[in-house]
Amino acid sequence: MARRALILIEGTRSNGPLYVKAAQRLGLHPITLSADPSRYDYHAPERIEAIRVDTDNLDALIHECSRLRATYEIAGITAAEEEVYATVGKLCRHFDIPGPNPESVERCCDKFVQRQLLAEAGVPIPAYRVAANAAEVESSAAEIGLPVILKPAIGSGSSGVQLCRNVDELAEHTTYLLGGKYIWRSSPRILVEEFAQGPNYSAEIMGSEVIGIATLDFGHPPHFVARGCTYPALLTDGEHRRxxxxxxxxxxxxDLGWGPTNIEFKWTKLGPVVIEVNPRLAGGTVPQLVQLAYGVDLITEHIKLVIGHEWDLRRRHSHIAAARKLLPD
Structure with a gap:
């Protein structure tokens, strides 16, 4: 009988090892496909199988997975990285195994398209414009009114995201984004957004069930790098429901609702405003915190869904869990 393998497309230094260990606990053989397997040094001590392949090339991935099927039964294919999650959906569709809807993931990962769809549905979001050059950035900021947030339309991890409080900061960050220093994965498009003010929250969702809501601490502007996370958020019943x-x-x-979703909010004087919807599991310490707070192992339950098993999202307890990160200046 062929050994059952879980194929991981790329990985992250935070969640990657957790996916590997969870797969092993479920009796699966984890195999990582990566453009640069050396990025994930957690493979070396674990002696985890890692194969070099161009993960931006769907045909190359299909070929490699087909080759692996001669040796293994591919139980599932997944990823912890947003950049390849749509590709995961396409692979799952090709091999007729459970996976996310690639079209939904692609629409969500384009933050401009995401904003359009949320606005059409009446979901509260900040005012926004999209710009392709410095003149459009300047005019968009004038329409919205300073301060504004500048962010790449496609990206993750708060890379390239900055609060611009005056025209000098606006010009400086526009030059950074468009002047060759920032590396774009696609044609440059900048979202210019209203700066929604208020405390930060994050919802972790599996399927259509909200597992937990956390308070986030992004530290001091103008940058937005999460440095703290606490479960549960101190909300009234009414705020929680909203x-x-x-x-x-x-x-x-x-059109999401298969697998994990992470949504970030600001609580403004008008109530919750959606800052970003991520069609994936949150990174960093979030999976460990959810497990400590509620007894729900998001990564294990995600893998169960991926391999076609029934998941169990029942809370075992209700504790407080928090993480703080030390960030260099």
């Missing part, structure tokens, strides 16, 4: 309702509206608007 965030859940808003989260479910996002899923419907973006």
């Amino acid at each position: 965030i859940i309702d808003c989260s479910l509206s996002c899923l419907r608007a973006l």
